[in-house]
Amino acid sequence: MAVWFLGIGIVEERKIALIPRLTVTAGLGPKDYGVLLTDQRFILVMEKSSKSNVLVPALGLVGALIAEAAATERGVDYMSARPEQLACDESNLCIPYSSVQRLRLKRHYGGSLEMRLEHVLPDGKKKKIVGFLTIPDQLMEQKKASGMKFKDILEDYARRTQDVLRKALPPGVQQHTEWFE
Amino acid sequence: MKKSKVLIMVGPILILIGIGLIAGAMLPAENTETFTIPDGPYYYAFESTTILGLRLEGEFEVDGVLETVTLYVMTPDQYDAYANFGETVAEYTVEGNSGSFDVSLDTTKGYIVFEHGFLWSLFSQDVTLTYTIHGTAVTYLAGGIALLAIGVVLIVYGVMLGKKEAAMAPPQQQPPADVMMFDQQKPPGNP
Numbered sequence: 001m002a003v004w005f006l007g008i009g010i011v012e013e014r015k016i017a018l019i020p021r022l023t024v025t026a027g028l029g030p031k032d033y034g035v036l037l038t039d040q041r042f043i044l045v046m047e048k049s050s051k052s053n054v055l056v057p058a059l060g061l062v063g064a065l066i067a068e069a070a071a072t073e074r075g076v077d078y079m080s081a082r083p084e085q086l087a088c089d090e091s092n093l094c095i096p097y098s099s100v101q102r103l104r105l106k107r108h109y110g111g112s113l114e115m116r117l118e119h120v121l122p123d124g125k126k127k128k129i130v131g132f133l134t135i136p137d138q139l140m141e142q143k144k145a146s147g148m149k150f151k152d153i154l155e156d157y158a159r160r161t162q163d164v165l166r167k168a169l170p171p172g173v174q175q176h177t178e179w180f181e
Numbered sequence: 182m183k184k185s186k187v188l189i190m191v192g193p194i195l196i197l198i199g200i201g202l203i204a205g206a207m208l209p210a211e212n213t214e215t216f217t218i219p220d221g222p223y224y225y226a227f228e229s230t231t232i233l234g235l236r237l238e239g240e241f242e243v244d245g246v247l248e249t250v251t252l253y254v255m256t257p258d259q260y261d262a263y264a265n266f267g268e269t270v271a272e273y274t275v276e277g278n279s280g281s282f283d284v285s286l287d288t289t290k291g292y293i294v295f296e297h298g299f300l301w302s303l304f305s306q307d308v309t310l311t312y313t314i315h316g317t318a319v320t321y322l323a324g325g326i327a328l329l330a331i332g333v334v335l336i337v338y339g340v341m342l343g344k345k346e347a348a349m350a351p352p353q354q355q356p357p358a359d360v361m362m363f364d365q366q367k368p369p370g371n372p
Contacts, residue, residue, distance in 0.1 A: 161360050
């Protein structure tokens with residue numbers, strides 16, 4: 001019996017987990033990202049961006065109307081999208097696990113969960129992304145309808161988010177991670 | 182960008198400009214004019230139109246120490262009689278090398294008229310007039326209301342169009358509503 005050499009292939013990047021919403025407030029206005037964790041990197045998939053930081057202070061209510069109208073919202077099919085496809089999109093951010101210097105999850109008064117991700121760019125510059133892992137509206141509505149209290153909903157969501165991150169992140173990143181408890 | 186979004190963005194901008202024009206229409210308008218009354222039997226007239234009441238105030242000065250002009254502040258009827266029949270009945274009259282005026286009229290239209298002072302019609306005369314008009318400016322008000330109305334219509338139409346576009350568009354992919362693991366896979370090396 002013989003074993004034949006077939007050829008060399010590339011192992012596909014695997015999707016491990018998804019945190020549905022990271023809200024980053026910086027620059028022109030808040031941006032909502034979906035945080036896709038693969039076996040190689042974080043891919044922050046831009047789902048909604050707004051320019052309200054500029055328009056609302058300048059134009060008040062009218063600015064809010066304009067910002068809302070101009071907000072870009074995209075539906076992303078995470079189940080079928082390949083990580084490479086999402087990584088190619090310039091509005092998304094890719095952070096290889098090897099570049100992560102520090103990851104910190106912190107709970108704030110009121111229950112919100114902050115994520116701070118410090119990493120190094122290919123050119124050696126250090127960068128940090130700070131945002132809130134906010135609970136999606138749909139989930140919040142479901143939980144409220146089931147009779148859960150607001151505080152408990154946030155508590156539950158924060159714990160499950162942390163659990164998913166603990167399971168999904170490789171040891172190399174967990175080594176540099178501060179969990180909220 | 183979708184048509185509806187453009188309309189909803191342009192609408193508020195027009196409303197803002199409209200509000201600005203309406204506010205501007207209510208504020209007193211100040212201006213300075215320098216002009217020349219040609220030599221001969223000529224006069225120089227300014228017209229002002231408002232909606233709600235009219236008050237004209239200001240001052241003038243003739244370029245030349247000894248030169249004089251006569252200033253009249255007139256209602257439309259008085260100006261009509263002056264321009265067509267040479268009658269010099271006015272709400273306010275002053276003659277001199279310089280002078281000032283502050284006249285409230287019952288009408289919404291008023292005239293400031295300059296003519297040569299006595300014996301000065303043989304020369305052209307340079308005059309500087311600084312005035313303030315108190316009242317509501319018709320043009321700005323009409324323009325402001327028009328822009329305001331167009332802005333509101335655009336927003337309403339934009340919202341309606343947006344609903345129509347949303348109804349016709351293919352259903353958008355619903356984002357996952359919760360944290361999730363894909364097929365319970367674990368990264369290599371993770372316990």
